[in-house]
Amino acid sequence: MLRVEGITQVFGGVTALRNVSFSVARDEIKGVIGPNGAGKTTLFNIITGIYRQTAGDVFLENEKVTSFQPEKLARRGMVRTFQNVELFGTMTVLENVMVGLHTKTRSGIISSCLKFPSHLREEKHIREKALSCLDFVDLANEASMVAGNLPFGKGRMLEIARAMALDPRIILLDEPAAGLNSRETAELGSLIRKIRASGVTVVLVEHDMELVMDICDTILVLNLGQRLAEGTPREIQEDPSVIAAYLGEG
DSSP, X not given: OEEEEEEEEEETTEEEEEEEXXXXXXXXXXXXXXXXXXXHHHHHHHHTTSSOOSEEEEEETTEEOTTOOHHHHHHHTEEEOOSSOOOOTTSBHHHHHHHTTGGGOOOOHHHHHTTOHHHHHHHHHHHHHHHHHHHHTTOGGGTTSBGGGSOHHHHHHHHHHHHXXXXXXXXXXXXXXXXXXXXXXXXXXXXXXXXHHTTOEEEXXXXXXXXXXXXXXXXXXXXXXXXXXXXXXXHHHHOHHHIIXXXXXX
């Protein structure tokens, strides 16, 4: 589904990533872990078109998508969430998901202003799709609530619902458990499994080791901008280099 080859990123005189390569199989849950400053979010920003790398290439289902803009990648089926919850706080929960469907719309300014039948049909479809996505993350009952009034954990779920509205083939989650309590983290783990069961490949950067070890099929470990190890959760837990560099001795 996703292949990353030789990604290097240099900011001024600082090398944030050096020759990082890995792949993600279809329907896999892939974890990316590493100490702060290891280059995890930089890697996500390159894969999703926010940064342009110094060297290396990104392939989505064998199509070279190196340096594609985020909106173009979204149309190809690659979407992401961010470390900080990014919502339209004054809009409703439902409207936040509907906004995420903008890449699917065809109506222009004239048809929207004059309420052409084609626009009304499209608007109805978008609303139904958005409600379905809210139901998927168990937020249907909050559809009419102002998004800014949601508890933090539900805000995370809303951001995922908005990403899922685009019918992605692969979703990249950047520290989705950050700020969540243990109950919310368990619910997040169940949701990620549900996303995979729906046919969507998942890649996540995460610091919650219990969550990563519980839900991931394979894990990539970065350290100082380089690939340190890759394998199953058990292999990573038992890897001496990972224990020394990240998980801690003893």
